Amino acid sequence: MADPKDRRKITQPGAPQGSTWAALRRFWPYARAHKRWLWLGLWMIPVVAAMSALRPLLVKQAVDTEIAAGDLVALRVTGVLFLAAVMAEFLATAVQVYALSRAGHATITDLRRSIFGHVLKLPARFYDKTPIGNLLARSTSDIEALSETLAFGVFTILTDVAVIVSILVAMFVLDWRLTLVSLAAAPLLWVIVVHFSARLRALQLEIRRAQSVQSGYLAEQLAGVTVLQLFGREKAAVQEFERLGDRFLRAVKTANWYDAGLYSVMDGVSAMCVALLIYFAAPYLFEDVARSGVTLGLLFAFIDYLQRVFIPIREFSAKLATIQRAVASLERIYGLIDERPEARHGAGEVDPLHGWTGGLQVRDLRFGYRDDGPDVLKGIDFDIAPGEVVAVVGRTGSGKTSLGRILTRTYDGYRGSVSLQAPAGAVEVRDVVPDCLRGHVLMVQQDVFLFNDDVAFNVSLGDPALASDPARLEAALRTVQAWEFVQERGGLQFVVGERGRNLSAGEAQLLAFARVAARQPTLLILDEATASVDSMTEHKVQAAIERLLRGRSVLVIAHRLSTVRRADKILVLQDGVIVEQGPHDVLLARGGVYAELYRMGFKEEEGDGNSGAGAPVPAA
Ligand SMILES: Nc1ncnc2c1ncn2[C@@H]1O[C@H](COP(=O)(O)OP(=O)(O)OP(=O)(O)O)[C@@H](O)[C@H]1O
Structure with a gap:
């Protein structure tokens, strides 16, 4: 206490x-x-x-x-x-x-x-x-x-x-x-x-x-x-x-x-x-x-x-x-x-990210939570091409979530450059007002938060365009393979309970995915949950992730072997620095930090014949 x-x-x-x-x-x-x-x-x-x-x-x-x-x-x-x-x-x-x-x-x-x-x-x-x-x-x-x-x-x-x-x-x-x-x-x-x-x-x-x-x-x-x-x-x-x-x-x-x-x-x-x-x-x-x-x-x-x-x-x-x-x-x-709120996108203002297809360039990115504290990201460089899936792996506390937070402008005050390659020219993340940015970039957090309301609200979050369109909600739920269990429980009006108490961890994750599927962001930041779920649900979660990754740029904080394998490129983060980057096979062959992470975590998954059954990248 x-x-x-x-x-x-x-x-x-x-x-x-x-x-x-x-x-x-x-x-x-x-x-x-x-x-x-x-x-x-x-x-x-x-x-x-x-x-x-x-x-x-x-x-x-x-x-x-x-x-x-x-x-x-x-x-x-x-x-x-x-x-x-x-x-x-x-x-x-x-x-x-x-x-x-x-x-x-x-x-x-x-x-x-x-x-x-x-x-x-x-x-x-x-x-x-x-x-x-x-x-x-x-x-x-x-x-x-x-x-x-x-x-x-x-x-x-x-x-x-x-x-x-x-x-x-x-x-x-x-x-x-x-x-x-x-x-x-x-x-x-x-x-x-x-x-x-x-x-x-x-x-x-x-x-x-x-x-x-x-x-x-x-x-x-x-x-x-x-x-x-x-x-x-x-x-x-x-x-x-x-x-x-x-x-x-x-x-x-x-x-x-x-x-x-x-x-x-x-x-x-x-x-x-x-x-x-x-x-x-x-x-x-x-x-x-x-x-x-x-x-x-x-x-x-x-x-x-x-x-x-x-x-x-x-x-x-x-x-x-x-x-x-x-x-x-x-x-x-x-x-x-008197606390300063985040800036808002004014009505009628031009959207600087109009037509953006998800290309992103990060150069010498540095960030610390406190002005007088140490940096948690210490000079990071990488690119994401339109439609590319980039996985980030690393031990706990290495800065993976912080990277996602910078890309969604959840936290400001980074140094260096994070530029979005929009058709009208490169746009720095710090120059795009948060609500405009979040119309294009969405993040699925590791901790799923569900409201004590029905499935329809938890997916639409009150957005009138979605809330009034049950067909769209159903399509989103189908995309992430959640429709079946939602239907079994009585459909869109099923109340999930406080923080989703009436659902299993895997089902709650699927609803969080449905929020994204209903909105179709250009860039998706996905912080994979490490919670263990039964193998049947795990299979559904993996399939849902696979569908979410398709056709858009993705930065995924990966904990599943299936996800890192599927990625076009893997960034290996260690203490706020990218120490290795490349595809799975190349990094594995190199025998460095990634190979070590693989040996300690993913290998077991592979061994149990259940590719990616929720085993996380090992914690330090
Ligand atoms: N809101 C915050 N305020 C201050 N420090 C923070 C905050 N959030 C994270 N940190 C610190 O920043 C560092 C990086 O944290 P981050 O959450 O990005 O790591 P991570 O790699 O995502 O870890 P995990 O795999 O455990 O989620 C850690 O030392 C953490 O203590």
Whole structure:
């Protein structure tokens, strides 16, 4: 199991650190599309604020004027107005919550879609350094945190501020002396809110981090559940999960303490303010109203105002914490958005490889995965003529897969030249945008990945031209001899299970071949799988490979004797260098590295009478 310390270190590469305001401003382009709902939410703010200030005024009016004068009709009218104010405030709040929540969730849906689209365009180097669990956390819980904020954070804070301001203005207009007395505890209040908010913010960040690490761990362990089960490591995984959960729980518990503390302290301060108000206002009540200006109605109104003003103040810190949480999430999401995607072929752009027949020239090719690391390909030269089948063999780690990755531009940054001999002139691989290149060059990887979907999807991969043409899919499956077993299982709609669990390794390989057969690339890079399959399936796999190789240029990372024999030329790679090249018989006769590989691996295959029954080129 990985060192837990490492897990703590998993951070977001390139996450920008900026101000809260800058992070929120950068979010605006996403929210703009739904600004009608945001405006509706904003328009409700003055309504809510005005009604909050109006209701105590109506109480004052009832007590001081109508009750004092014994005017029942006027008192009833005031009662009806009070009810109308209450209804208006509730209605405005409901409309605001609905509008903001709608805008928030619509924006989040857009953002989620654009992040998914962006992530799919990121190059292999990005995935080398970013754990998938981490990515999952960013696209689920971080975005969830944002939706909370958009709906109930920023805008409800604006509403709170408007309510506080309107109440303070009403209080000052009614009686500035009583207002100052009532607010005598304000500095104390400020200190408390600032202290608690800062602590709560820090705790919210810790909660986010702990959550993300735990969900990343969960995703990774679930992906590798079979390994855990086979090696009996379930208990250890649960213990580690618990440990990570404890970190989350500790932060939540402390945050709850601070929350509860804040609430009770605020209640105490609010009661203190009311007591202060009554204490100072009481003598005025026994004086002449014309001189003192203090009435019973005024006192009721002030008590009501004080209680109202404390609710938003109390919740202010919790909302600030929510915003802070969202900003932390935003920064992590920006870190992802700022990763540079692969270039895309623009609509209407000329295809530089139009008419290319598969001729290729590689000169002094050098490549390393890290700028500061050693090269894994160290000056490679070879040619592939149109329609030629070139096999690459070599011990494990000699650079065979890396060579395939350069030809498909899965990795950039090679030195030297890899030029494709197109009719309009030679084109350097690094100058062809990846999606255009992959319209001509396809790679079948050693590890077959199948989606938890039906055969039709796994072959078409959602390409509408293929998905809507079952005859083409069937033809591709027939080419690679997979149609028979697909048909036996119920046809194109047969669901292969997660990662192809419902298929054998050989059948999964055949489906991967069908993907290529359906697309007919000009150059095929085939990384032969080394997984052993039964001899019947092996026979089918060999036949399928034979058909795939026909009529196109192929670079095959070969593990079968049948494949190397069939090749027009073999490149023998050793430690990133081509040490021998030529056809099978010539290389064998030379008695060098190839002859050694042959003696250690292929010879056995030949001996067991099953030419190429899955025995791999020997590993070092
Ligand atoms: N994504 C990567 N980041 C860093 N180094 C890598 C990466 N992929 C491969 N390497 C390194 O590059 C070297 C060549 O690897 P490569 O996969 O090309 O070998 P290979 O000949 O295909 O091996 P095998 O037969 O085992 O598949 C190895 O030392 C390997 O550790």
